Amino acid sequence: MYLGGSISEYSFGNIQTEGDNVRRLCSFFAVMALALVLVGCAATKAPLASDPLTIASQGSFFVGGRNVKSNDLAMVGFFPPTGTITVDQIYVHYQVPVAAQRKPLVLVHGCCLSGKTWESTPDGRMGWDEFFVRRGFPTYVVDQASRGRSAADTSAIVQVKSGRAGSDKLPDVFGAGQESAWQIFRFGPEYPKVFPGMQFPLEAQAEFWKQMVPDWSRALPTPNPTVPALSELARKLNGAVLVSHSQSGIYPFEAASIDQRSIAGIVSIEPGACPKASDDMSIYKGMPILVLWGDYVDQHERWAGRLKACREFASVANRAGAKAEVVVLNDVGLPGASHMLMQDKHSLKIGAWLADWLDRHIAK
Structure with a gap:
């Protein structure tokens, strides 16, 4: 460090002072370097629930639906029985992160559940709706037709109760x-036994059971009205990744048969069914598809058969030009996942794995 003059011109005391200055500067630059490292780590660290959540927009809307005129809307006196109602729509709640660059994710729940599937876990941890927003994905959480906040048509029930139809019309x-x-x-293999290492937070199961709702899917037209609504939603979003679960697992594939151009990719989590290996696979050409499975599948006949069928589908689809993968989480170092893997204790690790898969396979 040059202070003016030569070293010989300074007393011993001045030389000591110069050494102190050098040490101070070294300490200062070391602290600054550490601060820069910490800032860099903060920019790339996994999202935490304690971090502020900054979003560009949020809201809700409905997609699809049709008007039905009925003479059997009510028997309560203060509402007339005749009128028009809207049915077969889906409810959508969305959150968009600031400067979003990734494709939107449309999250669709399964049997006997609602969009709550993707929200805060039963034990109060961050749900995937928030996690993926923090990872830069706009998220759109759906209530299927006749489920949750998507109204059902109760006319047939009123008609039977009033005696104008037999019970077979229920x-x-x-x-x-x-x-x-x-x-x-x-x-577990049966109630109340638990699979060893199973990761669902059973200490909060009472909270989970509150999520269960009546399922109207068997009373709806075919295809389920949710399917064309998902296709319409994907078009509105100028392309989206459809993420389905269980009962809704087949819906993204059915939506692709309506219009594959608006579907940027499919993530089907433990689907109730994959497309049959004999189906037309040309609609999936070039499409990234992930069929994701948890643990203990081989210990449940229902799920083992479905996993086998999905592997057969992926093999045939890839020969037709698709980009399909079937992944069992235990094979990628994430054992213990239940069917409700988005709510398991390691759900954010699974979410991080999935976010990385999306970044690798879905064009921005």
Whole structure:
């Protein structure tokens, strides 16, 4: 460090002072370098629920729907029985991050559930709707037709109750009991046994059971009205990745048969069904497709058969030019996932793996 003059012109005390200055400057630059490292880490770290959530916009809307005129809307006196209602629409809640560059994700729930599937986990942790926003993806959470905030047509029930139709005209609505759901969701081989290492937060199961709602899917037209609504939503978004789960697992594939141009990719999580290997695969040419599975699948006959069928689909689809993968989380170092893997204790690790897959396979 040059202070003017030669070293010989300075006393011993001045030389000591110069050494102190050098040490101070070295310490200053070391602190600055550490601060820059910490800032860089903060920019790339995994999102935390404690970090402020900054979004460009949020809101909700409906897609699809049709008007139905009925003489059996009510028997309560203060509402007339005759009128027009709207049915078969889907409810959509969205959040868009600041300066979003990735394709939107449309999150579709499965049987006996609603869009709550993707929100805060039963034990209060960050849900995938928020996680993927923090990772830069606009997220659109759907309530299927006749589920959650998407209204159902109750006219047939009123018609039977009023005596104007027989009980055989009642809609085929059903609910899933906690004991049967326990096995189907693979918390364990049977209620209340638990699979070793299973990651669903069973300490919060009472909160999870509150998410279960009546399922109207068997009372709806074919294809399920959710399917054309998803196709319409993807077009409105100028391209989207459809992320489905369980019962809705087949819906993105069916939406692709309507218009594959607006579907940037498909992520089907433990689908109730994949397309049959004999189906027309040309609609999936060039399309990134991920069929994602949790653990213990081989210990449940229903799911083992579906995994096998999905592997057959992927093989045939790839020969037709698709970009399909079937991934079991245990094979990529994420064991213990239940059927409700987006709510498991390691759900954010699974989400991070999925976000990386999307970044590698979906064009921005």
